[in-house]
Amino acid sequence: MEKDSITVGSLARGMQSRLSPIYGESEAKAMVRLIFHSLKGWSLTDMMIHSDNPVSQYMLDKTGEIVVRLLKNEPIQYILGEAYFYGMNLKVNRSTLIPRPETEELADLIIQENGSRKDLRVLDIGTGSGAIAIALSRNLPFADVMAIDISSDALRTAEENAESLHCNIRFMCEDIFRYEPMTDSLDIIVSNPPYIDESEKDSMEKNVLEYEPHSALFVPDNNPLIYYTRIAEIATDALQSEGRLYFEINPRHSSELATYLENEGFADVCVIKDINGKERFIKCRKR
16 A cells, blocks of 8 residues: 555554554553544544544654554653543653643542532642542642652653643652651642562562653562651651642552551551552541
């Protein structure tokens, strides 16, 4: 077939056939839709309408490059430079984790429980792309949101996301093991810190292991709660009375972490399952 006779429909089908052996048919179709939306701004309906239209050389070259990268297990979010989170398109790159659906659930939990409260002072620890902080800033009325991360590269991405979505968030480059916020200065602390045990690496997918930042993923097997215990220390001092603490967690350590928080004096410690039935979140409050 001559290149000038390749249509939108035949290109899409060819991309799907190349991707399906690795990703499966349904995910391959979803990837192709994302690619066309990123390159052309088209919806699935637009793709159908233009199905018989010829494809430009630019589209052939760009889609070919993207498919090659996908065949090497590179995450499509990094290839396209964006990820969807809580109704927003966020810029992502290899300095940030790709926001997960579970983290959307965490953001939604906080919004549902606090959406009627005004002027809340919120801290997001380990903000990465800024996903949680931005979602809270957009959905909690008049909230004063701060976000910290140890990665200056990640913070630059978070700042760009906040600016593009018109959110006024204070981003700070901080090491949580040295960070000391003001006493009784916060109403909510939220964190999705590194929580995957080093020993779990062998069971993880290549696209995560080979491309996403390990510093934002893994913790030592002999101290899996290292970030949670430090954040709990921060919360003990920085949360005002009745202030709330929210975590995304590794289901392996849910009971251990819940017990630790209770022993540290937090009240109403509650382990919450995600949509897949895994113990993925913990919430509690300062007495």
